[in-house]
Amino acid sequence: MTRPHTINRERGLRLLRTMRTIRQASERIAALYPSNVMETPVHLCIGQEAVAAGVCHHLRDEDKLFLGHRTHGPALAKGLGLRPLFAELYGRSTGCSRGFGGSMHLFDPAHGLPGSSAIVGGSIALAVGAGLSAQLQRADFVGVAWFGDAATNAGVCYESLNFAALRKLPVLFVCEDNGYSNVMPKSAHSAHDIESLAKVFMPTVAVDGTDVLATFAAAGEALTAIRAGGGPRFLHCKTKRWMKHQGHEPCDLGVVDRDRDCPIQKLETFLRGSGLLQGAESTQIAQDIEREIDDAIAFAAASPFPTPELLEA
Amino acid sequence: MTRPHTINRERGLRLLRTMRTIRQASERIAALYPSNVMETPVHLCIGQEAVAAGVCHHLRDEDKLFLGHRTHGPALAKGLGLRPLFAELYGRSTGCSRGFGGSMHLFDPAHGLPGSSAIVGGSIALAVGAGLSAQLQRADFVGVAWFGDAATNAGVCYESLNFAALRKLPVLFVCEDNGYSNVMPKSAHSAHDIESLAKVFMPTVAVDGTDVLATFAAAGEALTAIRAGGGPRFLHCKTKRWMKHQGHEPCDLGVVDRDRDCPIQKLETFLRGSGLLQGAESTQIAQDIEREIDDAIAFAAASPFPTPELLEA
Amino acid sequence: MPWSKFDCTYTAPTGGRQITYCDALREATDQAMVHDPRVFAIGLDADDRFGVFGSMRDLTHKERVLGTPISENAMTGVALGAALSGLRPIHIHLRVDFMLTAMDQIVNYVAKWQDMFGRQGKVPLVIRAIVGRGWGCGAQHSQTLHGWFAHIPGLKVVTPSTPYDAKGLLLASVADDSPVVFLEHRWLYKNTGAVPQELYTLPLGKANVLHRGDRLTVVANSLAAMHALTAIEQHDLDVELIDPRTIKPLDLDTITASVQRTGRLMVVDYDFPFGGFGAEVVAAVTERAFDSLRQPPVRLGFPDRGMPSSGVLERAYYPTPDRLAQAMTAMLLGEVVPS
Amino acid sequence: MPWSKFDCTYTAPTGGRQITYCDALREATDQAMVHDPRVFAIGLDADDRFGVFGSMRDLTHKERVLGTPISENAMTGVALGAALSGLRPIHIHLRVDFMLTAMDQIVNYVAKWQDMFGRQGKVPLVIRAIVGRGWGCGAQHSQTLHGWFAHIPGLKVVTPSTPYDAKGLLLASVADDSPVVFLEHRWLYKNTGAVPQELYTLPLGKANVLHRGDRLTVVANSLAAMHALTAIEQHDLDVELIDPRTIKPLDLDTITASVQRTGRLMVVDYDFPFGGFGAEVVAAVTERAFDSLRQPPVRLGFPDRGMPSSGVLERAYYPTPDRLAQAMTAMLLGEVVPS
Ligand SMILES: Cc1ncc(C[n+]2csc(CCOP(=O)(O)OP(=O)(O)O)c2C)c(N)n1
Ligand SMILES: Cc1ncc(C[n+]2csc(CCOP(=O)(O)OP(=O)(O)O)c2C)c(N)n1
Ligand SMILES: [Mg+2]
Numbered sequence A, B: 001m002t003r004p005h006t007i008n009r010e011r012g013l014r015l016l017r018t019m020r021t022i023r024q025a026s027e028r029i030a031a032l033y034p035s036n037v038m039e040t041p042v043h044l045c046i047g048q049e050a051v052a053a054g055v056c057h058h059l060r061d062e063d064k065l066f067l068g069h070r071t072h073g074p075a076l077a078k079g080l081g082l083r084p085l086f087a088e089l090y091g092r093s094t095g096c097s098r099g100f101g102g103s104m105h106l107f108d109p110a111h112g113l114p115g116s117s118a119i120v121g122g123s124i125a126l127a128v129g130a131g132l133s134a135q136l137q138r139a140d141f142v143g144v145a146w147f148g149d150a151a152t153n154a155g156v157c158y159e160s161l162n163f164a165a166l167r168k169l170p171v172l173f174v175c176e177d178n179g180y181s182n183v184m185p186k187s188a189h190s191a192h193d194i195e196s197l198a199k200v201f202m203p204t205v206a207v208d209g210t211d212v213l214a215t216f217a218a219a220g221e222a223l224t225a226i227r228a229g230g231g232p233r234f235l236h237c238k239t240k241r242w243m244k245h246q247g248h249e250p251c252d253l254g255v256v257d258r259d260r261d262c263p264i265q266k267l268e269t270f271l272r273g274s275g276l277l278q279g280a281e282s283t284q285i286a287q288d289i290e291r292e293i294d295d296a297i298a299f300a301a302a303s304p305f306p307t308p309e310l311l312e313a
Numbered sequence C, D: 001m002p003w004s005k006f007d008c009t010y011t012a013p014t015g016g017r018q019i020t021y022c023d024a025l026r027e028a029t030d031q032a033m034v035h036d037p038r039v040f041a042i043g044l045d046a047d048d049r050f051g052v053f054g055s056m057r058d059l060t061h062k063e064r065v066l067g068t069p070i071s072e073n074a075m076t077g078v079a080l081g082a083a084l085s086g087l088r089p090i091h092i093h094l095r096v097d098f099m100l101t102a103m104d105q106i107v108n109y110v111a112k113w114q115d116m117f118g119r120q121g122k123v124p125l126v127i128r129a130i131v132g133r134g135w136g137c138g139a140q141h142s143q144t145l146h147g148w149f150a151h152i153p154g155l156k157v158v159t160p161s162t163p164y165d166a167k168g169l170l171l172a173s174v175a176d177d178s179p180v181v182f183l184e185h186r187w188l189y190k191n192t193g194a195v196p197q198e199l200y201t202l203p204l205g206k207a208n209v210l211h212r213g214d215r216l217t218v219v220a221n222s223l224a225a226m227h228a229l230t231a232i233e234q235h236d237l238d239v240e241l242i243d244p245r246t247i248k249p250l251d252l253d254t255i256t257a258s259v260q261r262t263g264r265l266m267v268v269d270y271d272f273p274f275g276g277f278g279a280e281v282v283a284a285v286t287e288r289a290f291d292s293l294r295q296p297p298v299r300l301g302f303p304d305r306g307m308p309s310s311g312v313l314e315r316a317y318y319p320t321p322d323r324l325a326q327a328m329t330a331m332l333l334g335e336v337v338p339s
């Protein structure tokens, strides 16, 4: 599995940009969070950016991505704008879910985000339904299920794997395995090895989920196979969660080494080494993104709140 | 896995007796069924007797067996009497569930039958709970989960396997695989191979579920390991269902060869070949059982019906 | 595929082609699938030779009827995912009791999906299930639960009592852009009635007056409505019988207006007695028509316990037209109503 | 381990040791586990350092507190199986919404097990869950559902509102030989009140009169009871406030007797409005005390839709003591009651 990475500059920079957007938006959320401008629980993706960027760069707007509670990273990578994201976190009517969803429930069908769910596991089945829809309609979109390691304990996960495999549906299962369910380590929640389990149902690939080029490559191969009618594929991405399960504080479980485990640093090192990134380009990208985030926050803060009439049944 | 069978006469005859009891009781039910004396749906075990006999002969009264809808065989093998069984089918107050359960809900805690359930899959978890109770109480009983091939599609099955494995609970999982869910063949309901799947969680053995000596041997080994603290085991028994899913009619799916597949004939042939069964012994056993069934039916038919006051909340 | 052109408010024809409730469901399913290629059906054993008690047999578009494993929870999610991806699924359960394995999907997902995202999207999903007593089936295969589903915001709950309603309401449910739980009583399957051949939809949220009367308003749905009708007709009672047809939305206007005229209310709810549909009707009508009520409303239904299996116990557990007639008569005489 | 010796009917002490609702739950759990070695606790994250919002921290018998994977359905079955095999489990959910994944086990198994076998066995199982609004949590993390559980025969439903009740009712639930769903509102956790140190159990099915009054009977449970009490005290209203404490069994005797005296009934039910607990109280009281009612009963609760996330919408969605006070005042004045 450790083939030398190859990537062109444009792709490399796009991946970098996506990861940075997720990172910087998340850090801004963390910074603002204690002020209570966002009245909604947040599950940040800092440290896990490579999975979102690597996988979603292969997805089209028609592909339907179903997320769980840890939404921001993959939603941004799939095409959700910073403005509708921040407005939603700010509880405004301009939010992607009009203020009804909050952080865990993001909606942007135009970019293939038909909704996300905070009950662990269930949305896996919805992605399978999207795959079924594609199959029945002979359309070429793909359903993508996005879930954590602990979601593999929920019965609905297995039921979904079985059905997708039975009907050879165009579904990509993405397990973003950060090794934890809140503070419970994987060893306490899973007797099984996720890869071995998935392999009972379908071709399965494991990748280093902190290496965006690895996830990008593996996701690309999996999606090519799926789009070619090869049935479902499972992508097991081992990654690290830098923050606490919920909220703005750093994780205190002592498993993260921010230098060794940083997907952004890894990519930058590679790009610089390959001559694809030069001088202050990275700083420039970061600054551009900061400005976009400033704009999104200004937009959110200036947006009206939803009105209570909307609550009518 | 095909070791030569060894068995002593007493065991051999006990296994034969149990299988014959199940067979003859089931055939009597089938014969009486069209007369509507039993107002309850029945799922008969004809053809599957070897699993019930082979496994349950290793079980003690303290071991807790949780059944699904196809109850008669394993319940009789575990120690339920013919009288309380028939009285329950006849809807009488002397039935093992006082007329409240019917065929699918049998209760006999003195013989380790804490109840059975007609919602496929769920009772697997109850057996795991019995195993947990044994572990927490440092008692040496075992929880036994009894289910069909199609129950492996229900999420609760996987959740149960995972938890039993995680905590190394004394639980025996018995999958009575008759290849069908009603008229749906296994190929239509399971993308997975049941053995491979179970192996992800625990040691798993596959046996010919029409060969009682094979199931007896495999169950014995599994239970010895479990009782020695080795954690859960999975027994995959491939067998044949001779009757329709429900009711008194023979199966019309064309997969059964009553000569080749008969567990009773198989055992008798073996016992005769080994000199353990002679002359008219088998006929004698059959006649004894017929008398017991006659007695049970007379008991049931003479028993009072439950009274409606029992319906009070 | 404009569905609205089939909207129809006419009342059930009294003459014409007579078909069974089962055939009405079958015809509705067939016409829905023919009219709209986005409609498909999915369910455990939905595709087998028994065809959901006959209601799915010989469909024109068999290729759009999919069987499933015993995985009702995920299959509900699959149906929802398909509904969010351009299709209009009908998810079918042979028994409502099996739906309980799917309550996370039904309550947390299906029911909430539109509210959760500010009602920006459509969820055209119908969940069909057979409800009610079988034959010695016991506590796990005899439930009804219409009022229980109706408690959850975001679910419409439809319980047709006649072949005419079965067809028109199933088609309306398929045409609806929000989730509908569609509950069919097993004991109604063989009932016959006049049913127009063409595709038509009946409004969800509009009650049907099954019998005119002046002295008592009886509200009853599904099998209970048919039993109440038998009771009223056999004993020639001066009772107005209202079948709400949809438990949610509930046509309180029709019910309240009737009670304002008759001054008396009885709800026959073949379901568990605590809370639920019966309680809602009594509470809502009391709130709205308090001054019209001449005596306390009455609810009839099941005892507050799981269903027994033995025939003698079943016959005591379940109300019958006779018991309904006795209760109505007692109420009209101002006597204590036997429950 | 005779539990009955702890039965206690005295009303909450007004003085003495003050502890929080959370600590009362913790103390009850600890004492139950110390008193009876058959009692154990199991639940997702029940054993982690947060200890179920503190209610499980520092227990004497930590070895009897087990964490679980995200497998609520099977874990409910595991708890039931353990209850059928000699133990007395307390199964804990951090949110009632997660229990929805376990409804097959709860409704088809736990609730039915005793009825299904002719009530021959015991099912000493407590299911604890935190209910109610959080903070911007949205539709999937804010439900209450007490009336919904109560609809199902075979489940007792307990919703303590005070620390005193929390302790005595939790112990009574553990002592009970039938399944109990025990629902704790997150917003009550920090409330303090007098709680005796010793082990005591309060009867399941006995209401508590939180305030005496003559002109209106208000029935409210859990957080709603506390909000109603605030409303009554702050505005010095002549209202009798009854907290049923257990939704099922429901103490209709106490409620009916009060309405017979006051002539007016309001139910404050912090839950979905269709059916459920509010409807049951209005219907049951109307049936029993019809002639005493001077005006139509009133229900207050949530709008009939999923919970929103945005703070402004939450504040509109959820009733407050102020809104309750306004409604009570309007009702006492005979005005139209704002809902
Ligand atoms: C059915 C259910 N049970 C419990 C929870 C509470 N919960 C929310 S997130 C979470 C941990 C999920 O872990 P994992 O799936 O690995 O995702 P991660 O948070 O690590 O991204 C839990 C237990 C829930 N939301 N749904
Ligand atoms: C959750 C659920 N779904 C559907 C059913 C209806 N049903 C009863 S038995 C059965 C087939 C079960 O097949 P299997 O588990 O292989 O057991 P077998 O009948 O072959 O012994 C089905 C689908 C049910 N009882 N429970
Ligand atoms: Mg994780």
Ligand SMILES: [Mg+2]
Pocket (backbone or CB within 6 Å): B148, B149, B150, B176, B177, B178, B179, B180, B181, B182
């Ligand atoms: Mg089978």
